[in-house]
Amino acid sequence: MSTEPILALRDLNCHFPVRGSFGRRLGEIRALDDVTFEVEDGEILGLVGESGCGKSTLGKTVMGIQPPTSGEIIFEGRNVAGQSPKHAKAQRRRLQYAYQDPGASLDPRWRIGKSLEEPLIIHTSLPKAERMKKVREILAAVGLPAAHIDLFPHEISGGQQRRVGLARILMLNPKVVILDEPTAGLDVSVQATVLALFRDLREKFDLTYVFISHDLSVVRIMCQRIAVMYLGRIVEIGTTEQIFSAAQHPYTQSLLAAIPKINGLRVTENFWLKGEPPDASNLPRGCRFQGRCPHVQPICREKDPALKERGAQAAACHFAGSVFPPTAT
Amino acid sequence: MTGSLLSVAGLSLGFDGDGGFAHILDGVNLEMRPGEIMGLVGESGCGKTTLARAILGVLPKNSLRVKGGAISFRGVDMLSSSTRAEQNALRGRAVTFVPQDPFTSFNPVFTIGEQIDDLMKWKSPLREQTGEGRLPALLTPYPRRRRKLDRAMIMETLEAVQLPQPAQILKKYPHEVSGGQRQRLMIAMALLPEPDLIIADEPTTALDVTIQAQILGLLRKLATDRGVAVLLTTHDLGSAYEICGSITVMYAGQEVEAAPIDTFFNDPAHPYTAKLLASLPDGEGGMTGIPGEVPSFYDPPPGCRFATRCERATDACARRPPAEERGANHLVRCYHPLPARTETVKGITS
C-alpha cells in the first residue's frame, strides 16, 4: 500500500537577519535549516527539542503565519510554502494549528459561539442555521455543553478553553493538526485527561498529529515516530521504539539521559552534558553540537553532518550508530 | 521540638479579596531538620508557593489574614510582630530564596556584579563579625577590607556553581546571560550568606530539560556539601525524585502526606498521592487522570478538601483527619489510607 505522505517538508529554511545599527546585517539566525521530513496519513509524529531549537518556528512556517526563506511544504500534494492562510484558503483548510495557550487564542471580546462560527464564515457559505448546527455538534464532540455558546472565554476554566480552541480547529474537518506544546505547564493529573482527549478526537475525526513538545515522556506514549531538533536542524528521526532504545545522535542520547526515572538511579548524579547551546546568530562551522558533544572529533569542526539514513532511522552525526552515551565512572 | 530547623504547626491563613476571603492554607504542618532536602509537591493552586512565601515572610501584608498556627525557624517565631527584628535578621541570611523565574529576578538596569555586591553589603556572613554600627541604610558604608574578603567568597561560589569566566559575568547585565546561567547565579546568591535553609520555588520549571538536569544536580551537591537544608516546591515529581530525601504533598491548601522518598513513590498511603503517581506517563496506572476539579478557596468543603474527588470518602471526612504516623518519618492525614504494600520497595538504595 503505497501512500503519499500527507505532509512533506523539503529543505525548508527560515532565516532571520540580525541587524545592527543603521540596518547593517550582522548575521542571521537560522531558525530552520534544511528541514526535511514526511508525515504519513493518520500517524502521530513527535517533534522534540529544547528552547531555541526551532520547533515553534516550524509550526508557524508550516501554517503559513511565518514565510519561509526557501524550501517546500507539500500538503495533500500541493506546495503551500510561502502562501499565507488567507491566500491559500482552500488548500490550507485542512491543515490547522493548536496553540500552546488555548485561552489566548480566543478573542476575549467575542462570545464562544461566535469564535466557533468564524472558521465557517471564512471558508464556507453555509447559512447561519447550518453553522450553528455544526457548532453544537463539535461542542458535543469535545465534551462541552451547548450553553457555552453564549459565554465569554474568561468565564470558563482553562481546561474548557482548551477544548474550545480544539473545537474551533475541528470546525473545518482538518486532516493534519499541529499541536504546539499541548501539555506544557499542565499538572500531571490534567495532562492525562488532555492526552486522552487528543486520542479520542483523533479517532472520531481521523486526524494526523504533529506533536511538538519538549517533554519526552509524554511524546513516548503518544507518538509513533519522533523527530529531534537542535538549533534549527533535525538531528535524528526514527520510530519511538528506535529512539528510546537505540538513539544514535549524541544530543538525543543526552535528552534521554536527562529524564528523571522514578525508582531508578538518579540521573542528575552523573549527567554528562555540559555547557549550553551556542549563540544562535553565531553558529560555529561544522556540526552545531560540537561544543558540548563528548565524542567530538576534528571532522566535526569541519563538516556539518547531513541526515544519514539507516533503515527507518536517520541521524545527523558523522559517527551515528557508533557513539554511545558515556557511562558513569 | 528540639533538633528541628523549621517547624510549621497548624498554619491557617488566607487573603481578603473582591470575592471574599480566600482560605489558601488550612492547618498545615511541616517539619524540617537541618541539612534535609525536602520536596513540597502539589499541583497548581495547592498553596505550596504561598507556604514558601509565608515562611519567608513576604506575603502581601494588606490582604493577609492569619487565622491560626505558627511558623518557627531556628526557634524564632516568624509570624508574630513582636519578633520583627529577629525575623529581619534571619531573612536573607539564615533563610534565602531561589525564585522560579530567573528572567525577572534581576534588576535589568544594574550589572550582576553590582547586585551581588549589594547583597553582600548587607547579608555577608562577615558583617556580624566586623561589628559595624547601625546607621541608616543610605549612610552605611561598605568597608574596604570586608569588600575584598567578600569578593573572594563571591568568586569561589561562582566557580562552585560552574559558571564559566566568573569575573566576566559580574560585569554583564542580566539580559546578556542565558536562563541557565541566571539560575546558577540565583543559586550562588542564595548560598553566599551561608544560610541554614534555602527555599527554592520551582527553580527549574522555566528551564530546558538538559539544563534542568545540570541545575538540579548542582543544587543537591552544593546543599549536601555545605549542610544546607533545601525546601523545594515543585509540581514535577521527577525533579523531586532527583534531589529530595523526603516529600510533603499538598492538596488545596492542606498537607496530606509526608514521607521519605522511597516510601513516597512505592508505598503511598494517601489516595491523592496514589492518584498523582498513577497519572505519571511512566506510572503503572497507565496515565489515568483525576476526575473533578480543585475546590474553590472562597468556599472550601469542610474537613478534608480532597473528599469531593475521592472514592474512599465517607461522612467522617467532613472533619480534617489528624496526622498519623505510618512508619519511620511517614505521616499521613486520612481516615481511609491505602493499605501498605508488602512487596519489597525498590529504590535508589537497591
Place this chain on the structure above:
Amino acid sequence: MNAVRRILSDRAATAGAGLILLLVLVAVFAPVLAPYPGDVANFHLTERLQEPSADHLFGTDRMGSDLFSRILFGARITITIAVVAVGVAVAIGVPVGLIAGFYGGVIGGVLMRCSDVFLAVPQIVLAIAIAQTLGPTVENVILALSLTYWPFWARLVYAETRSLKNQTFVEASTALGASDLRVMVLHILPNTASAIIVRTSIGMGVTILTAAALGFLGLGAPAPTPEWGRTISEAREFLPEAWWYAAAPGFAIFLVVMGFNLLGDGLRDILDPKTRRSGK
C-alpha cells in the same frame, strides 16, 4: 440593560453621565425650559445688566436679554460643535491609526508622519487662519477643531493596534484564513474600543473648552448667537460689577467639561472585557 447597570456601578461614571444627560435635555428642550425663549434674538435695553433675581435667574446681559435663557440655548451650539468636531476627528483618526498600525512599514510611516504634521499645528492659529479665509462661522470652527484633533485618535489606535497585532488570538484568526479587513475590523477594532471611548469622552470636554476659547476670541458664531465663549467675551468689559455675566456661562462650561471628564474616568474603569458578564 447591561450597559446602564454597569455605568451606575461606578460613581464617577454615574455623575458624569448625569451631567451629560442634563446637557442633552437642556439643549433639546431649551425652548420649553427657557423662561424667555425670545431673548435669543430680542433685546430689552431698559433691563440691561440686572443682577440675578427671581425673574432672571442668572441676571441679564448688556442687551437686556435673560442670561439663563441664552445659556440654555447656547447648550445646543456647544453640543453641536462637540459632537460634530469629535465625530469627524474620530472618523478620520481611527481608520488611519488602524491601517498604519496593522500594516506598519512604509504605509504606517507615511500615515503617522501625516498625523505628526497635523499635530504640530496649533489649533487656535489654524482656527484664526480659517476664519480669515473662509469666514467666522460655527462650521469653520468645527473644521479647524477636527483637522487638528484627529491625530490624537490616530496615535492612540496606532499604538493599540501594534500591540494587539501580536496577540495570540489575532494570529489564530490569521491562521484560520481571515482576511486583513476582517482581522482589523472585527478583532482589533473592538479591542481598541474601550480606549477610544475613554479618549472620546475626555476629548469632548477639551473640544468644548477650545470652542469656548475660539468663541471668546470672536471666531465662530457672530452676535447675537448665545454661544458660551462669546458670552464670556462680551462680559469682559463689564467685569467685575456684572459678575453674573461671565460666571453663568463659565459655570455652564465647567459643568459640562466636568461631566465629560468624569464619564471618561468612570468608563476607563468599567470597560474591561474581563469584568464583562454574559448578561444571563
